[in-house]
Amino acid sequence: MKVKLIGLLLLVCGGLLAKQDNTIDFIEVDNNTDWKAAFEQAKTENKLVFIDVFTDWCTYCKQLDEEVYTDESIIAYFNENFINLKFNAETEFGLPKAQQFNISSFPTLLFTTGEQQPLHKIEGFVPATSLSAYGSEVQRMWTILPDLEAKYELGTLSKDETLELISILEIKDANEARDLAKKHVDGLSNEDYLNLETIWLLSKYQNQLNGKPFQYIKSNKQLLIETHGINEYTDYMSAAYNDNLQLAIKYGDADLLSKLVMEVLPEFIDNDQLPKARYMTKAIYFAQRAEFDSYKMEVNAFMNNHLASVEKPSFALSTTYEIIENYPSDDMYQFTTSLLSQALVIDEENFELNSIMGYTKGLIGDYKAANTFLNKAKTVAKGPEELELLDSLLEAIKMMREGQY
Numbered sequence: 360m361k362v363k364l365i366g367l368l369l370l371v372c373g374g375l376l377a378k379q380d381n382t383i384d385f386i387e388v389d390n391n392t393d394w395k396a397a398f399e400q401a402k403t404e405n406k407l408v409f410i411d412v413f414t415d416w417c418t419y420c421k422q423l424d425e426e427v428y429t430d431e432s433i434i435a436y437f438n439e440n441f442i443n444l445k446f447n448a449e450t451e452f453g454l455p456k457a458q459q460f461n462i463s464s465f466p467t468l469l470f471t472t473g474e475q476q477p478l479h480k481i482e483g484f485v486p487a488t489s490l491s492a493y494g495s496e497v498q499r500m501w502t503i504l505p506d507l508e509a510k511y512e513l514g515t516l517s518k519d520e521t522l523e524l525i526s527i528l529e530i531k532d533a534n535e536a537r538d539l540a541k542k543h544v545d546g547l548s549n550e551d552y553l554n555l556e557t558i559w560l561l562s563k564y565q566n567q568l569n570g571k572p573f574q575y576i577k578s579n580k581q582l583l584i585e586t587h588g589i590n591e592y593t594d595y596m597s598a599a600y601n602d603n604l605q606l607a608i609k610y611g612d613a614d615l616l617s618k619l620v621m622e623v624l625p626e627f628i629d630n631d632q633l634p635k636a637r638y639m640t641k642a643i644y645f646a647q648r649a650e651f652d653s654y655k656m657e658v659n660a661f662m663n664n665h666l667a668s669v670e671k672p673s674f675a676l677s678t679t680y681e682i683i684e685n686y687p688s689d690d691m692y693q694f695t696t697s698l699l700s701q702a703l704v705i706d707e708e709n710f711e712l713n714s715i716m717g718y719t720k721g722l723i724g725d726y727k728a729a730n731t732f733l734n735k736a737k738t739v740a741k742g743p744e745e746l747e748l749l750d751s752l753l754e755a756i757k758m759m760r761e762g763q764y
Contacts, residue, residue: 410445692723
């Protein structure tokens, strides 16, 4: 029996050892000394570093271990081409490292240089085929980068090579990529603007409404559509809209806002959707700049001038939820009650309208009205889920009244 037991233990241990060998050769790091040593090894061997950032509770982290890192092609490629590290983001060592690389979700997979310069970040689970493709692409970029940079210094880069260099620098150094993109765009001919790679470049770096790229593409709309299709044109205009809206918000540029609303939106939004798109653009602008009087005017104007009666209740609800979540204040809560009041005139038996009105009344301290609306909601509630929700809201109002909320 003893001999059989020893034999069984050897088989089990042998099986475990075989299983441990059948995976990527990770260095699981939990201190700065081992961390520095790993990156020194990467520099010495002229390899990139692959980093798996995990937590103990992360299900997809375990799935990577079980399904991806045990894939034979992944093991062979990553062991040969990378120094492979793992660290737990919720340890005394791992937390500052996760902050260093701006990691907030798990798993996160990183490819970096030996100097700890990030080259690519993957958030979430990826199957073996995708991880292999990411690894190959990062390796390819790393391999060709020195040659592209040397050609750039000599002034011998072709246009295609310049686009390739910009795409790599975008990951490695966004500011350097932006500077090179600007220089590249300044030297483009009109014909170059019809190249899909150039359009991709412009949509990221050169979308100013008064700039040559935007003006050329807008003026040659039909030519661009005939060459590449409507989707490429609308994608570019959408990117220009998003970039310039952020600029308008940042600098409080009302003129730029007006151009976006009147000139850019019609380029990629259907006419029947324009009123809503224009409203949303102005609402976002005023809300994010905390210009709430103007925001309220836009909300009222859209609700009263562009919505049919049957549409107003759902609009009042969605706007109320947005305000409660993003722009909380007594003044804004009071504003939502006026929207909900208009909606209740249209649909006074609406469970959700009465419920959220009751909750909002509680937020502004009108507890008597809060209970009135919540009790009204109870009379029109359907099913145990709605009744359970009301009990929760009534409890919340009670806590508000007692100063515990």
